[in-house]
Amino acid sequence: MLNRIQLLALNEKDALENNRPPVLKPAIFEEVPSPLEFVKSKNGINDFKRQPLMTNPQSFVGPCMVKGDVNKDGLEDVYVGGNKNEPGALYIQQKNGKFIKNQNHLKVIRRVKMLMQYSLMLMAMVLLIYML
Numbered sequence: 001m002l003n004r005i006q007l008l009a010l011n012e013k014d015a016l017e018n019n020r021p022p023v024l025k026p027a028i029f030e031e032v033p034s035p036l037e038f039v040k041s042k043n044g045i046n047d048f049k050r051q052p053l054m055t056n057p058q059s060f061v062g063p064c065m066v067k068g069d070v071n072k073d074g075l076e077d078v079y080v081g082g083n084k085n086e087p088g089a090l091y092i093q094q095k096n097g098k099f100i101k102n103q104n105h106l107k108v109i110r111r112v113k114m115l116m117q118y119s120l121m122l123m124a125m126v127l128l129i130y131m132l
Contacts, residue, residue, distance in 0.1 A: 035099050036091050038080055063088070068115035079116070 040062050047057035063081040070077040075093040082088040091099035 035097065036078060036080070037099075037101065038089065038091075041083065041086060064116070066116045066119050070115070 045059040047054050047059050063083065065081070066079050067076045068079075069075065070079070070090065071092060075095070077093050078091045078099065080089050080091065090102040092102050093099050
């Protein structure tokens with residue numbers, strides 16, 4: 001078998017069609033503002049310095065969130081867990097769809113804990129069913 005070198009010469013003036021920019025399709029999703037006024041605080045912990053064999057850093061994960069009708073008004077409310085520097089916050093949904101932060105959420109913390117336990121039980125049941 002002979003090795004041949006082939007020279008291919010292309011000239012732009014011989015092109016049959018000009019380069020056309022791609023046609024942009026309309027976006028499927030659009031950005032909407034968050035209904036919750038929550039900003040995650042920075043965490044200065046580096047898991048890989050503490051446990052170098054860890055595959056996924058746990059300190060980069062956001063806080064836990066659970067939804068449920070805490071005040072029994074038919075609207076889903078949201079509880080966002082806290083961290084060591086700030087407490088969790090309960091956001092009560094209003095009829096217009098907006099959420100307000102409940103500053104006095106200690107009265108309903110038992111209900112939130114119950115909803116979180118219920119959610120964890122449901123996740124465990126789904127996991128067991130999936131494993132079967």
